[in-house]
Amino acid sequence: MRVGVLVIDFGGQYAHLISRRLRELRTFSLLASAEGGLDSIKEFEKNLNIKGIILSGGPASVWEASHDEIAKWAINRGVPVLGICYGHQLLAKILGGRVGKAPRGEFGPTTVEVINENLILKNHGKRFRAWMSHNDAVLEKPPGSMILAKSPGSPVAAFKYRDEVFGIQWHPEVHHTEHGIKLFENWLSLTNAKGLWNPGDLINEIVKMIRDLVRESKAIAAVSGGVDSTVAAVLAKIALGDRLIPIFIDHGLHPEGEVKRAISMLNKNGLEPLIIEASGTFLDALKGIKGPEEKRRIIGRLYGKILEDEALKLNAKFLIQGTIYPDVIESGARPGADIIKTHHNVGGLPRDLKFRVIEPLRWFYKDEVREIAKMLNLSEELWKFKQPIPGPGLAVRIEGEITREKLEIVRKADKIVREEVESANIHGKLWQYFAVLSASKATGVKGDRRAYGHVIVVRIVESRDAMTANVARIPWGVLERIATRITGELSSVTRVVYDITPKPPATIEWE
Numbered sequence: 001m002r003v004g005v006l007v008i009d010f011g012g013q014y015a016h017l018i019s020r021r022l023r024e025l026r027t028f029s030l031l032a033s034a035e036g037g038l039d040s041i042k043e044f045e046k047n048l049n050i051k052g053i054i055l056s057g058g059p060a061s062v063w064e065a066s067h068d069e070i071a072k073w074a075i076n077r078g079v080p081v082l083g084i085c086y087g088h089q090l091l092a093k094i095l096g097g098r099v100g101k102a103p104r105g106e107f108g109p110t111t112v113e114v115i116n117e118n119l120i121l122k123n124h125g126k127r128f129r130a131w132m133s134h135n136d137a138v139l140e141k142p143p144g145s146m147i148l149a150k151s152p153g154s155p156v157a158a159f160k161y162r163d164e165v166f167g168i169q170w171h172p173e174v175h176h177t178e179h180g181i182k183l184f185e186n187w188l189s190l191t192n193a194k195g196l197w198n199p200g201d202l203i204n205e206i207v208k209m210i211r212d213l214v215r216e217s218k219a220i221a222a223v224s225g226g227v228d229s230t231v232a233a234v235l236a237k238i239a240l241g242d243r244l245i246p247i248f249i250d251h252g253l254h255p256e257g258e259v260k261r262a263i264s265m266l267n268k269n270g271l272e273p274l275i276i277e278a279s280g281t282f283l284d285a286l287k288g289i290k291g292p293e294e295k296r297r298i299i300g301r302l303y304g305k306i307l308e309d310e311a312l313k314l315n316a317k318f319l320i321q322g323t324i325y326p327d328v329i330e331s332g333a334r335p336g337a338d339i340i341k342t343h344h345n346v347g348g349l350p351r352d353l354k355f356r357v358i359e360p361l362r363w364f365y366k367d368e369v370r371e372i373a374k375m376l377n378l379s380e381e382l383w384k385f386k387q388p389i390p391g392p393g394l395a396v397r398i399e400g401e402i403t404r405e406k407l408e409i410v411r412k413a414d415k416i417v418r419e420e421v422e423s424a425n426i427h428g429k430l431w432q433y434f435a436v437l438s439a440s441k442a443t444g445v446k447g448d449r450r451a452y453g454h455v456i457v458v459r460i461v462e463s464r465d466a467m468t469a470n471v472a473r474i475p476w477g478v479l480e481r482i483a484t485r486i487t488g489e490l491s492s493v494t495r496v497v498y499d500i501t502p503k504p505p506a507t508i509e510w511e
Helices: 017-026 034-046 068-076 086-094 181-187 201-214 229-245 260-270 279-285 292-314 325-330 366-374 380-385 404-423 476-489
Strands: 002-009 028-032 047-056 083-084 096-116 127-140 145-151 155-162 167-170 220-221 244-250 274-277 318-321 356-358 432-446 449-462 493-498
Touching: 002 017, 002 432, 017 028, 017 181, 028 145, 028 404, 034 047, 034 068, 047 086, 068 083, 068 086, 068 476, 083 086, 083 292, 086 096, 086 155, 086 167, 086 274, 096 220, 096 476, 127 325, 145 167, 145 279, 155 325, 181 201, 181 325, 201 229, 201 244, 201 318, 201 356, 201 366, 201 380, 220 292, 220 449, 229 244, 229 260, 229 318, 229 380, 244 292, 325 404, 366 380, 404 449, 432 493, 476 493
Parallel strands: 002 028, 002 047, 047 083, 083 167, 127 155, 220 244, 220 318, 244 274, 318 356, 449 493
Antiparallel strands: 096 127, 096 145, 145 155, 155 167, 432 449
16 A cells, blocks of 8 residues: 555645656655545545545535535544645634634735744745645634734634644645745655655556556557656556557648657567558548537547457456546546546547546646656657657648648648757757647748748647746747748748747636
């Protein structure tokens, strides 16, 4: 049984980041939705030796939602508890404090004043900047508790009850908060769980899980040549040997040269995939389709149908997929989460597939998967340099309807971006760099004549786990060469723009 921290999610937009920060501190954590009630949360006790509990933020008021039972269970369980934002207010309410409308709402960076340093605020200084997002606040501390901090809109911005229950109004999981990771580190010192976990420690456990589920049957693995699907397939190969058949679907939507690169990458890492050429099928199905979500659903359904047909031919009973946690979150598969975009391997797959889907990496973040790849001695090119390619490929990098002409334009533009970034030797620090064909057109001048053509968007970002991303500050000379080459080599393009929007509020991909 794993030792770790249970994070109870009350629907907060940053709840998954709490789990992420704990894992950065080498502490295993699982996220449990509060929507299923206390009974569903108690189910986690079967697989997790709970050494600490964190109550997340959430959009509700403690006077409207009925989460009291969960908070009481957490307090009475005898392990360290940390309430954040809504969780902070919920703890205060249950313990007899007064929660009500804040003297003023606090949204974004807020100055917090430390009153009593105590354990969790150790090395925070007298004042620090923290990220807040609340209209309610704890107005009076619970009886027998100690106020640790205050802010202009939070008379009790942090409190301590007994030696193991803490509440804080701000969000330490958000990188905008000063000392956020330090607060988690301070709190974890109470739990006896810190530093006990490494993603690589689960390799044997994952292999055993796959072996126990598949037994003597065959399984197929959907592979793209990317980090996630390759690692999932390699783990399945270790578990099943020749009973694992990797399948690569050429849907005709890949960037230029990507199919060849992907097959080479798979071969280098011990996988010989069955290649299914289906570009005509996908392009025909996408004719006239403009909406991004509809594109993703069509691709997901076709993807699943092709895999199902191959599984039947091969008499395979299972499908191994490289689904990771950001895919689950953005597809709305986490209870209470909004659908940001449907990932073809989560919300896009048909629900009536005739095989069982196994997702051995479902609870991992991208950088954790890269770490597992390194521990499996997979090629450095894969775990260090391979940039993610979305499952739907260029379908989500072409705004509006997909045509062969548009595919050719964005392929050539994307190749130029890749060549210039890599020739400048700056790709090692980048997460993704690619071109998007926008739905806009713009007037230009080519050969002293008026031209009216396409607008290409260049998107280059830095990230650790794809949950957030910053725009890369690319040298001006590189961007200038990209723009000059695209407008010079593509006669139908008159303008190139650079997307400077971080995630959030944007997503990394355009559609």
